[in-house]
Amino acid sequence: MSSVTLDLNGYTDLPDEKVALVVTFLEMTAPPVAPLAGERQDVTLERWVAPDAVDYKRLFREIGEDWLWCGRLMLGDDRLKTVLAAPGNEIYTPVINGRQMGLLEIDYADPENPELAYFGLVPSAVGTGLGRWLMQQAMAMVWSRPQTKRFWLHTCTSDSPQAIGFYCSCGFKPYKRAIEVMDDPRATGLLGKDKGPHVPYLASPNQA
Template identity: 85%
Template sequence: MSSATLDLNGYTDLPDEKIALVVTFLEMTAAPGAPLAGERQEVSLERWTAPAVSDYKRLFREIGEDWLWCGRLLYDDDRLNAILTAPGNEIYTPVIDGRQVGLLEIDYADPENPELAYFGLVPSAVGSGLGRWLMAQAVRMVWSRPQTKRFWLHTCTGDSPQALGFYRSCGFLPYKRSIEVMDDPRASGFLEKDKGPHVPFLMK
């Protein structure tokens, strides 16, 4: 395993096959005083119980490959299936005209501190206001549980530039920052080399 000493007051060089992301953790410690969004007649939220791994990976990739989502793609099918069907893990998809147009995944492994594990829309649904509607459903479900004391999530500089502002506008407050160094998923072929141009691919 390679290692490097991080300079907390300057630059730290990384190998070309690595990327570094600034991760911001956010939390919501009380239910919002009013719904985040109104009703939408054209969309339904459907529970996705025990999804086929291939179907999940397809939707995961469609939503996240432009933002370098790769965590779930790196697992073999058995391990990913165990995660998706683990007790406390709930997966939902917004559906329009029979098509899944997003992903909402909430991890209740710690019932007092549920985590928004994954949240996103397919590219064609971005900018329609559907994201705020989907977050409204997540917030409603989480805070309807009497055990909930805190709802939290994290986002990073690999994600959409709008993500952090969106989460804050929904009532989440930042409380911690970390640096994540990881293998560039484009170097290993898990994602195409043209994905995530906001985090340039350096290998020839």
């Protein structure tokens, strides 16, 4: 089944190997007035220039596989290197005691409307305040550029249920919703069938 008619006032059945996500787009048109977080002496923000594809995918999985992050995992290593090295794409990682604790990726392809392309922490860093610190670094970089008119991002229902609340608390405001239907990455073998339990995996006999 390559397409279905979406019922905007009811249910639309999907094949078991597909997942449907509600995507929320958020934006801010001016920097926050107050700081999001205090100074931290235990963490440094390091620019990750031309990351090795294997190393990038390892960190990407650690951060996002429980939330069904899969976009970058679908790319072959050569294609991923090209995407990561695209003009305007900047990648940073917060480092504590020599260990990468998260991912911050900003896309400046449209200089007036930079996008927070990827933002996340490894599981052990969640709830430590590192997220607000990392977002403060992102906003400082974005709003230091005179071209910036709007900073935006999108998140979805397969992400952490805390994501929208976190982004709103940082000053972003929702402005649009969309529905995304994609192959379930667990059905394709890209992610383990135990990942993303908040989006139940509907195993068919030839996929279990």
